[in-house]
Amino acid sequence: MAQTITDVRPFTRVKDVDVEMTVVKPQAVIGLGNMLILHEVASSGLTPSGAGLAASPAGNHDTGSTAGGSAQSLDVPNITPAQPVTGRADALSADDVMNGVLSRKTDPITGAQYTEYASADAIASYVSDKTDPVYIKADNYFMQVAASDRVAVLDYPAGKLADALKAFWYYNWTFLVFDKPQFTSDTKASDDAITASNICEANQDHFLVLQAAQPAAYKQFYAQNYTIGLIHDLKEPMDAALIGSTANLSVGSVIWKFRKLKGITPDHITVQAKEAIDRVHAIAYIEVSGQGETSEGWVLSGDYIDSLHGDLWVKTNMGNKLQKYLQDTDKVPYDQRGINALASIASQVLQQAYERGIILEQEVYDSNTGETQSTGRGDFSVSSTPRSAQSQKDRSARHYGGLSFTYHRSGAIHTVTVHGTVQSDTFTNSRA
Known part of the structure; x- marks a missing residue:
């Protein structure tokens, strides 16, 4: 095999003008708008075997000398890396790269695996078909005008969401969604949804976006600053659409009300229904003056996302x-x-x-x-x-x-009231 030589200079020629060109390659989008899709993996042969920490058998501890020369019994557990829940190795194969996988990393304690994909088609290569909820979320995300150049998926074992998020909290994402609905009824949220919301609230540097069919579902999330609640038909991924339409636009230059969402059907709702949604500080996608728009741009506490x-x-x-x-x-x-x-x-x-x-x-x-x-x-x-x-x-x-x-934060104008006066030359019996 020929050896690669790195110290060879380019040839020169007799001329008076040299043109030097630099190719500027696109940089990865690393900002505050990337999305993570949470996917729970049911227990199977691919899930971690054990908790990841295997303690030494009782009475079989190593003995060593301390700095002072005295012997001391040390109980140091052996770390047994858990197998990835997906069964896929972290090292990317040629097929992975060709399919559009950008990176893959496994948490050795839980077996949860974090993967970044360049497109929805990249995800399609690793799911059963295009009806898979992870693919549907990613596909709608990439459909939006401000989508990133990547989307991340966190495959985590059942019951291990908190540990899995802790392992990958500071990776390249800021907004997270679940691939499947997280409300077991119109009002009851899953344990994972509550866990993710509380984790976001504790850290105050990531946002959870939930989607429910009824405003009453968000009563238990009252006053959460880092959870965004959406009201829409669960058959359409409004959560992914909202993030893709807005989150990667220049922070400070845009609000989250009035957003247009591709692939999402605007709802025709009554004033009373809108008031119920506003009361819990949720967001709907509604038709106003013949156009679809997000009804508000706030989190469940009533503060504003922007x-x-x-x-x-x-x-x-x-x-x-x-x-x-x-x-x-x-x-x-x-x-x-x-x-x-x-x-x-x-x-x-x-x-x-x-x-x-x-x-x-x-x-x-x-x-x-x-x-x-x-x-x-x-x-x-x-x-x-x-x-x-x-x-x-x-x-x-x-x-x-x-x-x-x-x-002092800069606010924004969301609604307008205009006062007008009409002068008339007509006398009437009206009391107005």
């Missing part, structure tokens, strides 16, 4: 930019120079958030004209305390905890 998504953007980018600065700088001095550099990065992130529409624009009242005018600046501030204000413990540990910021 506001929480914007907060997540700030949190994520603030952490990433400061982390990158620490990694790329040889030394950040623990004095005012280093503190000012950190504060400057925080200000840059908030300025970007303002330019995106996440942060409100500052306004001032002009007493001369009686009008409120824009300043062209974001309503945010960054403060940093000096080195002398840090505790001796923090200085000793090289930890700086004096950086803080505040900002």
Whole structure:
């Protein structure tokens, strides 16, 4: 086999003009809008055998010497990796790559397997047929105008959802849906739906999207900030459509009301039905003025998805930019120079958030004209305390905890009331 040589220079020729070209390849979509589909795998020969931790037999512990020279019995469990619930190896085969599988990873404790696919057709190669609920969700997701270049699927063993999500929580996704309906009746949610909702609420950096047939189903999710509740016919995947239509658009530039969903039939509903949906802060897909639109853009607590998504953007980018600065700088001095550099990065992130529409624009009242005018600046501030204000413990540990910021969220207009006056020349007996 010929050896690959990496230090050969290109040939030259006698000429006066050289043209050098760089091919810019598309980057993977890594942001805050990617979707994960949860698929429970029933117990079978492919599910994990055991809990993953096999303790040493009683009375058969290793004995070793401590640093002081005395012997001590150590009870260290052996980790027995669980087999993947899908039966597929993590290493991608040539067929996997050709089919459109981007990556695959197994949790060694539960056997849950996380896989990223480039298209719905890629998923079709690994399910029985195109009536499979995972395929249906992915197919509708990729149908939407703002779909990502990938969708992730988490195959998890029954009863192990919490452990499976913990293993893959910080992979490349932000919104999660179940492949199958999670309400056993019009009002009762599955244990997995409640678990996923509570996990999202505890971490405050991912969103669960549920779909039910009746508003009463969301009573038990009252006040959840990171769970989005949809009301629609369960035969149509409105959850995947909503994420694909909106989540990957520029955070701060879009709201989640008025969205048009491809492949989803708008409902004709009464005022009373709409009021019932609004009462639990759920979202329907309804026809208004001859067009389909999402009825609202809120989570089940009544807060708005775009506001929480914007907060997540700030949190994520603030952490990433400061982390990158620490990694790329040889030394950040623990004095005012280093503190000012950190504060400057925080200000840059908030300025970007303002330019995106996440942060409100500052306004001032002009007493001369009686009008409120824009300043062209974001309503945010960054403060940093000096080195002398840090505790001796923090200085000793090289930890700086004096950086803080505040900002005012930018809202949006969802409804409008217009007051008009009509002048008439006709006399009538009307009391109006």
